[in-house]
Amino acid sequence: xxxFLRVVMxxxxxxxxxxxxxxxxxxxxxxxxxxxxxGLFLFLSLPLLLWxxxxxxxxxxxxxxxxxILHYPLSKLVxxxxxxxxxxxxxxxxxxxALDLHMGSSxxxxxxxxxxxxxxxxxxxxxxxxxxx
Amino acid sequence: MLNRIVTGAHYGLRDWLIQRIxxxxxxxxxxxxxxxxxxQPAIDYNAWTLxxxxxxxxxxxxxxxxxxxYHAWIGIRDIVMDYVKPAAxxxxxxxxxxxxxxxxxxxxxxxxxxx
Numbered sequence: 128x129x130x131f132l133r134v135v136m137x138x139x140x141x142x143x144x145x146x147x148x149x150x151x152x153x154x155x156x157x158x159x160x161x162x163x164x165x166g167l168f169l170f171l172s173l174p175l176l177l178w179x180x181x182x183x184x185x186x187x188x189x190x191x192x193x194x195x196i197l198h199y200p201l202s203k204l205v206x207x208x209x210x211x212x213x214x215x216x217x218x219x220x221x222x223x224x225a226l227d228l229h230m231g232s233s234x235x236x237x238x239x240x241x242x243x244x245x246x247x248x249x250x251x252x253x254x255x256x257x258x259x260x
Numbered sequence: 261m262l263n264r265i266v267t268g269a270h271y272g273l274r275d276w277l278i279q280r281i282x283x284x285x286x287x288x289x290x291x292x293x294x295x296x297x298x299x300q301p302a303i304d305y306n307a308w309t310l311x312x313x314x315x316x317x318x319x320x321x322x323x324x325x326x327x328x329x330y331h332a333w334i335g336i337r338d339i340v341m342d343y344v345k346p347a348a349x350x351x352x353x354x355x356x357x358x359x360x361x362x363x364x365x366x367x368x369x370x371x372x373x374x375x
Contacts, residue, residue, distance in 0.1 A: 180371055
């Protein structure tokens, strides 16, 4: 994807057609943009996550209050979204590490591993989310 | 081969490598901690704080958090470089992200050793 973009950018005579709604992203490209979105989401959630670690450790009062807050349906929704973002970023990241080692870089393998990343991260979100809620 | 106008000067490979090294450390920490927690019959406040009273756990948790912050810096910097064109806004965002992450480092130490 990146080398493809570089080729497009370097060849300045090619016409630009960046109508986003008309570009149909292949599955590996979809995993790539989700990797970016989930990473940004996790970065923006860092203060919340650090505050949760702080509250869970500070005292029994802050710990109990944190658990109370986490019992709200809205909190659970945020937690499940964060869990998915983490798991997707985690699985897609491992896929990129494998690709860096030239493992599974053929088109067919890259497509199938993209499918696995989406599937496994969703399945783990449901399993871990169900166990935690 | 390299287009220097696009890539800048030789920080790319180092950051590419750091991005991956920090990722591997975070994966190992996540698997170890998750495995440990899943094996516990029940996790209450006592079990949770006992875990984090260990200096080894504190140290590796801080290592994990430092890796997270450095990893996040490289990722966010790449996103800003891709989507934010005006140099002034880009610089401002970079500075804000760096300061925020440095504050998170201090906060992390306070959380882990000040409990």
